[in-house]
Every structure is written in C-alpha cells, then in structure tokens.
Amino acid sequence: MNQKTIKIKYLDDSITRLKKIEKGDWIDLYVAENTVVKENEVTPIPLGIAMKLPDGYEAHLAPRSSTYKNFKIIQANSVGVIDNSYCGPDDWWYFPAISLNGERMIKKNERICQFRIIEKQPEIVFEEVKNLTDKNRGGFGSTGR
Numbered sequence: 001m002n003q004k005t006i007k008i009k010y011l012d013d014s015i016t017r018l019k020k021i022e023k024g025d026w027i028d029l030y031v032a033e034n035t036v037v038k039e040n041e042v043t044p045i046p047l048g049i050a051m052k053l054p055d056g057y058e059a060h061l062a063p064r065s066s067t068y069k070n071f072k073i074i075q076a077n078s079v080g081v082i083d084n085s086y087c088g089p090d091d092w093w094y095f096p097a098i099s100l101n102g103e104r105m106i107k108k109n110e111r112i113c114q115f116r117i118i119e120k121q122p123e124i125v126f127e128e129v130k131n132l133t134d135k136n137r138g139g140f141g142s143t144g145r
C-alpha cells in the first residue's frame with residue numbers, strides 16, 4: 001500500500017487529535033467549540049483543523065452514521081468536498097449543519113462527522129454521440145427495492 005502524508009494544523013491543544021481507526025476507511029472529526037445549531041438554519045460547526053492533502057487527492061466530508069440519531073442534525077450540503085488547494089493558514093474545516101428538530105447544542109470534542117481522501121478525477125473529455133449501445137438497465141429507479 002502506498003502511504004500518504006497529510007500535514008495537519010490544530011486550532012489549539014484542546015482539540016481531540018485525529019487518528020486512523022483500525023477498521024474502515026473514514027476518519028472521525030470532532031467539534032472544536034461548543035456550537036448552537038438553530039432549527040432550519042445552516043450553522044458551520046468548527047472542526048478546529050486545517051490540512052494539506054497530498055497532491056492529486058481531495059477529502060470527502062460526511063456525517064457519521066450516528067450523527068442524526070445523536071444530535072438531530074443533518075449536513076447542509078449532503079457531502080463536503082475539500083480539494084488539496086484549500087490549505088492556507090486560515091483554511092479551517094467546518095461541518096455545515098441544519099437542525100430539523102429545535103435548537104441543538106453540540107459540545108466541544110464530540111465526534112460529529114468523518115472524512116476520507118480520494119484521488120481526484122482525471123482529466124476527461126466529453127464525446128457527443130447519437131446513441132449509447134450498451135444493454136439497457138431499465139431507466140432511472142429501475143434497480144429494484
């Protein structure tokens with residue numbers, strides 16, 4: 001396996017340090033300061049980290065599977081994409097949240113979301129054609145229940 005290095009800067013010494021878990025490919029992220037998430041308003045929850053991702057990679061940020069169950073919030077942009085050029089001294093990471101069920105207090109150092117790094121899409125070219133010739137799968141929503 002080709003190991004990659006990620007340079008990480010923490011907001012301060014009280015932020016929980018990141019570590020790769022033994023099973024799974026996603027790395028948990030923690031809340032950097034107590035944050036009130038209001039109902040039906042987008043609130044950026046500070047994560048207290050900035051990173052320099054390896055060249056050719058980007059980070060995908062998503063809620064943990066327990067985020068809604070534990071906090072009754074969802075991620076405002078469904079999935080966050082952070083490219084490796086977002087790495088300046090003030091390019092801090094945030095989790096944009098919306099409460100669907102009243103005002104919510106999210107406490108410092110709670111596990112709120114997760115990320116993984118993925119290779120960036122290669123350069124592509126679109127070739128316009130009149131027809132596609134592969135076998136038809138049945139159209140949108142046809143893969144069953």
